[in-house]
Amino acid sequence: MTTTRRPRADAVRNAERIVRAGRAAFHELGADTPLEEVARQAGVGVATLYRHFSGKEQLLRAIVLQQFTEEVEPAIAQALADPDGWHGVVTLLEAAIGMAAREHTTFIAAKDTALLPELAGRYFGPLQTLVRRAQDAGQMRADLEPDDLPRLLTMLVATLRVAQNPELGWRRYLALLLDALRPAAATPLPPAGPRRTRADGCD
Amino acid sequence: MTTTRRPRADAVRNAERIVRAGRAAFHELGADTPLEEVARQAGVGVATLYRHFSGKEQLLRAIVLQQFTEEVEPAIAQALADPDGWHGVVTLLEAAIGMAAREHTTFIAAKDTALLPELAGRYFGPLQTLVRRAQDAGQMRADLEPDDLPRLLTMLVATLRVAQNPELGWRRYLALLLDALRPAAATPLPPAGPRRTRADGCD
Numbered sequence: 001m002t003t004t005r006r007p008r009a010d011a012v013r014n015a016e017r018i019v020r021a022g023r024a025a026f027h028e029l030g031a032d033t034p035l036e037e038v039a040r041q042a043g044v045g046v047a048t049l050y051r052h053f054s055g056k057e058q059l060l061r062a063i064v065l066q067q068f069t070e071e072v073e074p075a076i077a078q079a080l081a082d083p084d085g086w087h088g089v090v091t092l093l094e095a096a097i098g099m100a101a102r103e104h105t106t107f108i109a110a111k112d113t114a115l116l117p118e119l120a121g122r123y124f125g126p127l128q129t130l131v132r133r134a135q136d137a138g139q140m141r142a143d144l145e146p147d148d149l150p151r152l153l154t155m156l157v158a159t160l161r162v163a164q165n166p167e168l169g170w171r172r173y174l175a176l177l178l179d180a181l182r183p184a185a186a187t188p189l190p191p192a193g194p195r196r197t198r199a200d201g202c203d
Numbered sequence: 204m205t206t207t208r209r210p211r212a213d214a215v216r217n218a219e220r221i222v223r224a225g226r227a228a229f230h231e232l233g234a235d236t237p238l239e240e241v242a243r244q245a246g247v248g249v250a251t252l253y254r255h256f257s258g259k260e261q262l263l264r265a266i267v268l269q270q271f272t273e274e275v276e277p278a279i280a281q282a283l284a285d286p287d288g289w290h291g292v293v294t295l296l297e298a299a300i301g302m303a304a305r306e307h308t309t310f311i312a313a314k315d316t317a318l319l320p321e322l323a324g325r326y327f328g329p330l331q332t333l334v335r336r337a338q339d340a341g342q343m344r345a346d347l348e349p350d351d352l353p354r355l356l357t358m359l360v361a362t363l364r365v366a367q368n369p370e371l372g373w374r375r376y377l378a379l380l381l382d383a384l385r386p387a388a389a390t391p392l393p394p395a396g397p398r399r400t401r402a403d404g405c406d
Contacts, residue, residue, distance in 0.1 A: 151362050151376060158361030159354050168396025173354060175392050180379045185388030189378050193371025 015052045018042045019062045023106065026063070031109035035059065060110040067106070068119050071099045076126045085133030086140060090178065092127050097156045097170050104166040124149055141186040147195060152177060218255045221245045222265045226309065229266070234312035238262065263313040270309070271322050274302045279329045288336030289343060293381065295330050300359045300373050307369040327352055344389040350398060355380060 021042035025033045035056060039049040053059040075095030079088035100107050110116065127149055134140035159173045160166040179185055224245035228236045238259060242252040256262040278298030282291035303310050313319065330352055337343035362376045363369040382388055 148375075148379075151365060154361050154365050155358035155376070158357050162354060162357050162398050163395075164397045164399050169394075171393040172351075172395040173358070175390060176351075176383045177380075179388040179390055180383035182388060185382040185385060187378060187382055190374040191372075192366075192375040194367045195365050196367050 011052075014042075014044055014048055015062075018044060018049055018052055018059070019066050022059050023063045023066070023103070026060075026106045026109065027103060031056075031060075031105050056109075057113050060106060061113050061115045063103075063106050064110045064113075064115055064119070067099055067103055068122075072096060072119075072123060076123070079130055080126055084139075085130055085135075085137050088130040089127070089134050089140065089181075092123070092130060093152070093156070093174060093178075096123060096153060097160075097174060100157050101160055101166045101170045104160055108161075120150065138183060140181050141183050143186065143189050144181060145192075147192065150195065151192070214255075217245075217247055217251055218265075221247060221252055221255055221262070222269050225262050226266045226269070226306070229263075229309045229312065230306060234259075234263075234308050259312075260316050263309060264316050264318045266306075266309050267313045267316075267318055267322070270302055270306055271325075275299060275322075275326060279326070282333055283329055287342075288333055288338075288340050291333040292330070292337050292343065292384075295326070295333060296355070296359070296377060296381075299326060299356060300363075300377060303360050304363055304369045304373045307363055311364075323353065341386060343384050344386050346389065346392050347384060348395075350395065353398065354395070 018038065022038045025038050025041055029037070035049055035053075036046055038059070039046045042049070049059075053062065072095045075091050079091040079095075082088040082091065124146075128146045131140060131144060131146075131149065135142050135144070156170060156173060156177065159170060163169050221241065225241045228241050228244055232240070238252055238256075239249055241262070242249045245252070252262075256265065275298045278294055282294040282298075285291040285294065327349075331349045334343060334347060334349075334352065338345050338347070359373060359377055359380065362373060366372050
């Protein structure tokens with residue numbers, strides 16, 4: 001029994017090691033880093049890497065999924081458990097934009113994979129719940145609609161692209177945008193047209 | 204004398220006609236429209252088009268310059284003459300984002316030409332003057348800095364990319380952002396890191 005479990009555990013460990021190495025390599029050297037270099041940094045052979053990931057897109061998907069699971073999902077759980085709806089909204093916005101800022105290279109490279117819309121679905125549902133909670137409590141302007149939320153994220157992510165260092169500065173524009181979401185600031189908003197259907201809200 | 208002036212006037216008219224045809228064609232058919240089609244719509248030969256514009260990039264630059272001159276520069280003059288600083292700020296933001304929304308295809312295609320940083324220089328100077336005027340009058344939060352302005356435009360332009368129809372909806376996000384700029388809304392802002400030096404502020 002141990003002998004059959006062993007290779008599987010090894011495989012899982014290898015896959016995880018490759019994902020972490022890819023995450024570090026893309027972060028430091030850019031998303032153009034060849035997979036051979038990722039394999040080297042993970043301490044596995046190139047053949048092993050390709051057994052787990054058929055190409056860079058698959059590796060990018062695995063990296064973004066790992067980031068989301070480790071950084072955003074705990075924030076979602078924490079925010080939903082927060083008795084303060086507004087505080088929960090802030091937690092969730094910080095988690096998403098913070099992840100995009102820290103892992104900007106990977107994030108931009110993964111933008112066109114099918115994964116982002118899937119994760120967006122897992123993110124915007126809870127965010128919408130929290131926004132409604134904050135609105136019901138009078139902590140947030142009442143005229144903000146669910147369809148606005150991906151666009152707010154889009155606005156925040158856009159500031160990363162013009163920053164010399166994406167890890168700096170996003171808190172300033174988040175703070176600015178949060179001021180716009182408070183009921184005290186609210187002037188009537190004109191309607192928005194529909195979003196494009198792809199609409200992962202992340203770029 | 205008339206015979207020497209005549210061809211020059213014709214040349215100017217032709218160039219202008221090509222720019223208008225290019226503007227309409229890119230708007231309707233996308234920036235991939237071949238220059239042959241632009242020449243056809245302008246009613247000139249392909250050789251004439253190439254005598255005026257050595258390639259698509261040159262034509263795009265001429266189009267954006269025409270748009271800026273016709274739509275944004277009058278708004279700058281009007282805003283600077285406005286006794287109400289806040290109103291002037293709104294006029295200028297509306298002019299820039301409105302142009303980007305209406306001419307989104309051309310704008311995106313021209314993004315990487317050298318022209319945008321040059322126009323940004325002609326735009327952000329007056330905007331900065333107006334912001335200072337509105338801040339001095341207590342109409343606008345005092346902690347907004349000149350370096351924030353291109354980022355605000357970046358945020359607004361980003362919403363266009365996720366809109367099904369870029370001409371719809373931008374007023375909603377402009378209104379939201381304007382609410383954030385008012386003194387009533389202001390909570391202290393964290394500092395921003397430096398922008399990238401290219402920083403045309405338009406994407």
